[in-house]
Amino acid sequence: MLKFIGTGSAFNTELGNTSAYIKEDKTLLLIDAGATAFARAKEIGLFDEIEHVYVIITHMHTDHVGSLGNVIEYCNIFKSVTPNLILTNDETAETQENNLREYLAKVGITEDDYEFTYADMMEEVFKGLIKIELKQVTHSKKLTSYAVELYFEDKVVYYTGDQNDHAYLKKVAKKLKQNDIVYTDCTARDYKGRIHVSLDELEQIFDQKQKDQITCMHFDSFASYSEAKSRGFKVASREVSKEELLKQIANRR
Ligand SMILES: [Zn+2]
Numbered sequence: 001m002l003k004f005i006g007t008g009s010a011f012n013t014e015l016g017n018t019s020a021y022i023k024e025d026k027t028l029l030l031i032d033a034g035a036t037a038f039a040r041a042k043e044i045g046l047f048d049e050i051e052h053v054y055v056i057i058t059h060m061h062t063d064h065v066g067s068l069g070n071v072i073e074y075c076n077i078f079k080s081v082t083p084n085l086i087l088t089n090d091e092t093a094e095t096q097e098n099n100l101r102e103y104l105a106k107v108g109i110t111e112d113d114y115e116f117t118y119a120d121m122m123e124e125v126f127k128g129l130i131k132i133e134l135k136q137v138t139h140s141k142k143l144t145s146y147a148v149e150l151y152f153e154d155k156v157v158y159y160t161g162d163q164n165d166h167a168y169l170k171k172v173a174k175k176l177k178q179n180d181i182v183y184t185d186c187t188a189r190d191y192k193g194r195i196h197v198s199l200d201e202l203e204q205i206f207d208q209k210q211k212d213q214i215t216c217m218h219f220d221s222f223a224s225y226s227e228a229k230s231r232g233f234k235v236a237s238r239e240v241s242k243e244e245l246l247k248q249i250a251n252r253r
Pocket residue numbers: 009010061063064162218
């Protein structure tokens with residue numbers, strides 16, 4: 001369903017910062033634009049032929065917002081497109097808007113360069129997409145984080161962003177229908193003040209039979225990636241450019 005520009009955590013530069021997208025015809029919906037995202041998105045031609053760009057920023061950590069300025073400027077200058085930043089419909093919308101505006105102003109992006117759109121005004125952006133909801137989840141105490149819920153006619157796509165929010169995940173597990181898909185951050189590590197859900201916790205929260213509906217992402221290490229895979233979760237993999245694919249094939253020979 002979703003495609004990925006990167007599937008790593010902040011410091012996992014090999015996999016790149018986790019960022020997902022849907023591109024249909026000339027419309028792009030981008031979830032997060034971390035420090036490594038713009039360069040990788042450009043490499044895979046994500047902005048080619050684009051006329052409408054919608055961006056959801058789950059939270060203000062650098063690995064989720066670090067190249068938003070580049071995305072906006074590139075769309076403006078090279079594509080004559082004004083990106084839409086999607087805001088939650090809950091009471092934190094104003095703070096979310098102010099945070100994004102202030103951050104962008106500090107990196108030289110003015111309000112003429114982008115627009116704000118509320119998540120419930122996304123009808124008909126993509127075929128079959130009824131609405132988007134951004135739900136607050138617990139992650140870092142220092143900032144507000146959102147999970148993204150994409151309501152299609154035939155399924156709901158849950159994208160947790162960064163979180164260690166068992167109450168939220170339990171709610172998702174309870175209402176998960178057969179066609180629904182969950183993308184969740186994860187870690188195989190345990191440490192004090194952990195801000196990501198662990199694979200052990202994911203296994204406790206979701207039923208064994210729900211596992212093939214769950215795709216893990218935001219890997220902090222190869223250990224987290226391989227552990228998620230060996231436990232039977234799906235794992236996100238990033239799109240590669242044609243050049244990179246050819247290089248990989250050549251190296252295999
Ligand atoms: Zn992150």
